[in-house]
Amino acid sequence: MVQQQATFSIWRGDSAGGKTVDYTAEVSEGMVVLDAVHQIQATQANDLACRWNCKAGKCGSCSAEINGMPRLMCMTRLNDLDLTQPVTVEPMRAFPPVRDLVTDVSWNFRVKKKIKKFKPRKPDNPDGSWHMLQGDIDRVQEFRKCIECFLCQDVCHVLREHQMYEEFIGPRYFVYTAALEMHPLDTEDRLPELKQSQGAGLCNITKCCTKVCPENIHITDNAIIPLKERIVDRYYDPLKKLFRMFRPKSEG
Amino acid sequence: MPEYAAHEYDVLIVGAGGAGLRAAIEASAAGVSVGLVCKSLLGKAHTVMAEGGIAAAMGNVDDRDNWRVHFADTMRGGQYVNNWRMAELHAREAPDRVRELEAWGAVFDRTNDGRILQRNFGGHRYPRLAHVGDRTGLELIRTLQDHGIHQGMDVHMECTIVSLLKEGDRVVGAFAYEREHGRFKLFRAKAVVLATGGIGRAYKITSNSWEGTGDGHSLAYHAGAELIDMEFVQFHPTGMVWPPSVRGILVTEGVRGEGGVLRNKEGRRFMFDDIPENYRSQTADNEEEGWRYTQGDKNARRPPELLTRDHVARSIMREVKAGRGSPHGGVFLDISWIKERLKNGAEHIKKKLPSMYHQFKQLADIDITAEPMEVGPTTHYVMGGVRVESDTQMSNVPGLFAAGECAAGINGANRLGGNSLSDLLVFGKRAGEYAAKYAKENRLGEVSKAQIDEVARQALEPFERGGSGQGAFQVQHDLQEMMQDLVGIVRREDEMLQALDGLAKLWERARQVGAPGNRDYNPGWHTALDLTHLLTVSEAITRSALERKESRGGHFRDDFPNKDDAYATFNVVSQRGPDGEMQIRREPLKPIPAELKAIIKEMA
Numbered sequence: 069m070v071q072q073q074a075t076f077s078i079w080r081g082d083s084a085g086g087k088t089v090d091y092t093a094e095v096s097e098g099m100v101v102l103d104a105v106h107q108i109q110a111t112q113a114n115d116l117a118c119r120w121n122c123k124a125g126k127c128g129s130c131s132a133e134i135n136g137m138p139r140l141m142c143m144t145r146l147n148d149l150d151l152t153q154p155v156t157v158e159p160m161r162a163f164p165p166v167r168d169l170v171t172d173v174s175w176n177f178r179v180k181k182k183i184k185k186f187k188p189r190k191p192d193n194p195d196g197s198w199h200m201l202q203g204d205i206d207r208v209q210e211f212r213k214c215i216e217c218f219l220c221q222d223v224c225h226v227l228r229e230h231q232m233y234e235e236f237i238g239p240r241y242f243v244y245t246a247a248l249e250m251h252p253l254d255t256e257d258r259l260p261e262l263k264q265s266q267g268a269g270l271c272n273i274t275k276c277c278t279k280v281c282p283e284n285i286h287i288t289d290n291a292i293i294p295l296k297e298r299i300v301d302r303y304y305d306p307l308k309k310l311f312r313m314f315r316p317k318s319e320g
Numbered sequence: 321m322p323e324y325a326a327h328e329y330d331v332l333i334v335g336a337g338g339a340g341l342r343a344a345i346e347a348s349a350a351g352v353s354v355g356l357v358c359k360s361l362l363g364k365a366h367t368v369m370a371e372g373g374i375a376a377a378m379g380n381v382d383d384r385d386n387w388r389v390h391f392a393d394t395m396r397g398g399q400y401v402n403n404w405r406m407a408e409l410h411a412r413e414a415p416d417r418v419r420e421l422e423a424w425g426a427v428f429d430r431t432n433d434g435r436i437l438q439r440n441f442g443g444h445r446y447p448r449l450a451h452v453g454d455r456t457g458l459e460l461i462r463t464l465q466d467h468g469i470h471q472g473m474d475v476h477m478e479c480t481i482v483s484l485l486k487e488g489d490r491v492v493g494a495f496a497y498e499r500e501h502g503r504f505k506l507f508r509a510k511a512v513v514l515a516t517g518g519i520g521r522a523y524k525i526t527s528n529s530w531e532g533t534g535d536g537h538s539l540a541y542h543a544g545a546e547l548i549d550m551e552f553v554q555f556h557p558t559g560m561v562w563p564p565s566v567r568g569i570l571v572t573e574g575v576r577g578e579g580g581v582l583r584n585k586e587g588r589r590f591m592f593d594d595i596p597e598n599y600r601s602q603t604a605d606n607e608e609e610g611w612r613y614t615q616g617d618k619n620a621r622r623p624p625e626l627l628t629r630d631h632v633a634r635s636i637m638r639e640v641k642a643g644r645g646s647p648h649g650g651v652f653l654d655i656s657w658i659k660e661r662l663k664n665g666a667e668h669i670k671k672k673l674p675s676m677y678h679q680f681k682q683l684a685d686i687d688i689t690a691e692p693m694e695v696g697p698t699t700h701y702v703m704g705g706v707r708v709e710s711d712t713q714m715s716n717v718p719g720l721f722a723a724g725e726c727a728a729g730i731n732g733a734n735r736l737g738g739n740s741l742s743d744l745l746v747f748g749k750r751a752g753e754y755a756a757k758y759a760k761e762n763r764l765g766e767v768s769k770a771q772i773d774e775v776a777r778q779a780l781e782p783f784e785r786g787g788s789g790q791g792a793f794q795v796q797h798d799l800q801e802m803m804q805d806l807v808g809i810v811r812r813e814d815e816m817l818q819a820l821d822g823l824a825k826l827w828e829r830a831r832q833v834g835a836p837g838n839r840d841y842n843p844g845w846h847t848a849l850d851l852t853h854l855l856t857v858s859e860a861i862t863r864s865a866l867e868r869k870e871s872r873g874g875h876f877r878d879d880f881p882n883k884d885d886a887y888a889t890f891n892v893v894s895q896r897g898p899d900g901e902m903q904i905r906r907e908p909l910k911p912i913p914a915e916l917k918a919i920i921k922e923m924a
């Protein structure tokens with residue numbers, strides 16, 4: 069086992085401001101950035117704040133910006149980084165800092181609550197169950213892999229640069245809405261607010277969100293673009309509009 | 321005079337994993353006000369990590385399955401020291417609880433005819449686990465979360481309960497700090513439900529997250545509740561062993577359910593070498609039959625890799641001790657071999673076990689479709705917990721309920737895989753229902769100022785010592801090492817007595833722990849406050865394990881390696897004595913009714 073040392077420049081601070089502080093950590097085989105943060109926390113800075121739970125890329129707690137890239141700390145291997153340079157570890161920048169690597173992500177939870185919940189059609193069977201084929205749910209299952217790490221929210225310029233928290237729900241919630249809208253059993257209609265108050269039109273398909281998603285969800289191609297198409301079909305396609313006057317909810 | 325924000329609820333639920341969320345939904349539905357408190361962000365509780373599936377005898381894949389078979393399997397797995405009534409309720413109600421998830425938006429993998437698909441798992445006679453690939457826990461928690469937030473409950477995220485509050489005998493509230501700024505919160509409630517999960521962090525090698533510090537067990541214990549079965553800790557046979565930083569992270573049993581096999585370094589399928597008597601008639605005696613079972617052949621018996629977890633874990637230990645292990649002290653788990661049997665084998669593995677594929681690829685540089693994994697036992701689950709009344713989930717302390725992993729009874733000496741997620745749903749619902757009922761029948765209690773002052777003072781003590789006190793992380797680390805070495809998978813009286821001495825010293829050190837810095841999101845302080853819980857559960861495990869002088873399920877004694885019928889008649893109870901010392905006693909099992917006994921016999 070090659071034992072070596074590396075320097076980690078970790079942002080320390082709170083809502084009033086802060087700066088990066090350099091720490092040295094012992095590096096051993098297979099280590100990830102979260103291990104280094106924990107080592108520093110246990111031995112040099114007991115009050116260094118970070119979030120984590122699963123340490124295996126399943127819970128989406130440990131999001132941070134590592135050498136400027138939004139990533140999960142628990143899934144970023146040190147041997148994929150250049151350890152001859154200090155590794156910078158900073159909190160997500162699209163959200164207000166709480167302390168050190170912890171940010172205030174509560175906005176995300178408030179946004180979710182505003183999206184209309186799942187509303188199934190009547191059960192197909194007397195025991196309350198439904199008939200659904202695997203082929204009909206594959207795309208919804210892709211969206212439901214989301215671990216709510218909010219890295220896509222962090223990287224999206226509409227939030228990060230333009231701070232449009234009031235008029236835009238962000239890629240995570242387009243994925244969430246797509247999962248509901250494309251759920252074979254769902255009967256709710258979420259297109260009006262998606263178009264009006266949730267800012268689907270503000271996304272200009274840069275695909276930055278897709279690139280950082282640790283679950284490899286095709287956020288733009290599979291969720292956002294189809295939602296945009298549905299909006300276009302409904303609100304801007306005259307023929308379909310006429311057609312819909314007779315069949316209120318035709319997509320599914 | 322400590323400052324705090326005060327909140328009042330009919331029902332306060334501590335914990336937002338599967339059990340807590342399900343309880344909160346049920347209590348809200350009953351029309352009472354509900355507060356839900358959790359240490360992490362919503363949706364991040366340990367439940368999110370569950371992989372394999374939810375056990376429920378729906379019979380979608382094999383119509384011979386029904387609640388009676390599930391009941392008998394659960395009792396056999398628990399070596400008959402389970403609370404039979406809970407095992408019965410669980411087996412009967414799990415199918416409805418799973419279907420209900422579908423009504424709330426869950427999207428399970430499907431059978432060819434469009435029903436919920438079920439997979440094989442250790443100790444379950446028929447394919448029984450409803451699942452979504454190997455991320456079932458995520459599906460479960462997200463479904464409950466997304467449904468729950470619309471039911472009117474108040475959620476207090478990143479908020480930790482440090483003590484329950486009492487009026488006389490009755491629990492009437494809880495005291496907490498929020499992580500962000502370390503401010504205190506006082507919750508007054510007519511009923512409190514504990515749903516705090518497990519204790520894995522008492523050990524060095526564990527699949528549990530930082531949250532698994534046994535808070536609910538300890539909060540209940542210090543409020544006068546009885547804990548039972550604390551000697552029964554489940555060591556899951558397959559945790560990652562290499563590289564060191566991922567040691568303990570779980571490798572789902574689903575790998576074996578899909579056809580994965582265990583081999584030693586000589587390439588031998590050692591699980592065929594020792595099949596326990598009570599499982600022999602149900603277990604394949606050749607590799608071919610085992611393979612056919614995993615591929616759904618109803619006439620085949622299950623391969624020995626799918627024997628119960630306690631047995632598989634000990635078999636692995638035996639191979640390692642005999643020098644037949646893998647390079648890093650485990651054994652080999654191979655799923656890649658199924659390519660010999662299935663065309664598109666590699667694609668099949670990625671489809672069925674996507675997060676395992678991902679986990680090994682990213683964390684260990686191993687492609688599980690091409691090479692074997694190295695695995696070894698990891699501390700995974702605690703069968704023991706708060707003793708509850710089977711139908712209502714209320715403890716012996718009025719107003720205090722418990723559900724999920726922190727409650728005990730359903731699993732006996734060993735839990736079957738998949739039975740936890742179903743337990744969370746079945747008994748989470750019941751706890752919510754009966755806590756709401758209790759709340760409607762009782763008034764809000766009074767909390768004395770003296771009580772609040774005292775818990776607040778204790779919570780702030782670590783700051784008085786600051787950086788000059790004992791380091792919390794070091795004490796925690798030393799405890800984990802000690803429990804791993806002395807009260808782990810294989811136990812002996814002399815070692816456990818040594819552990820008791822060690823615990824006394826660690827208690828002493830814990831009283832001297834200091835926290836540098838201030839109250840804002842300070843992990844050093846949080847860890848200092850967790851120590852009481854970790855030490856309490858460690859002591860209960862050790863004392864209960866000393867009391868059970870036999871081997872059964874998750875509890876294995878080197879000095880008493882056999883099962884002893886005399887020990888099949890009671891549960892070991894730990895309770896706080898009048899002098900504050902832990903007391904251990906034996907509680908006889910309730911006699912099992914004839915109908916249930918007949919089911920067990922019929923299925924044997």
Ligand SMILES: Cc1cc2nc3c(=O)[nH]c(=O)nc-3n(C[C@H](O)[C@H](O)[C@H](O)COP(=O)(O)OP(=O)(O)OC[C@H]3O[C@@H](n4cnc5c(N)ncnc54)[C@H](O)[C@@H]3O)c2cc1C
Nearest residue numbers: 335336337339359366367372373481517724725738740741
């Ligand atoms: C990797 C892994 C895979 C698993 N796979 C399966 C599987 O396939 N099938 C299966 O049936 N079981 C599985 N299990 C077991 C199962 O996941 C757990 O037993 C179950 O999720 C526990 O749920 P719970 O609701 O009781 O508690 P948890 O999900 O652990 O939630 C506990 C909650 O309590 C909160 N809490 C704790 N202490 C406090 C406090 N002091 N104050 C406030 N809040 C507190 C926590 O923040 C959290 O919200 C698995 C376990 C692991 C580790």
Ligand code: SF4
Nearest residue numbers: 224271273274275277
């Ligand atoms: S594709 Fe749209 S949502 Fe995604 S980052 Fe770009 S602008 Fe944001």
Ligand code: SF4
Nearest residue numbers: 214215217218220281
């Ligand atoms: S869509 Fe991907 S990046 Fe966005 S929150 Fe979900 S898992 Fe994270």
Ligand code: FES
Nearest residue numbers: 122123128130142
């Ligand atoms: S700790 Fe769970 S995703 Fe990193």
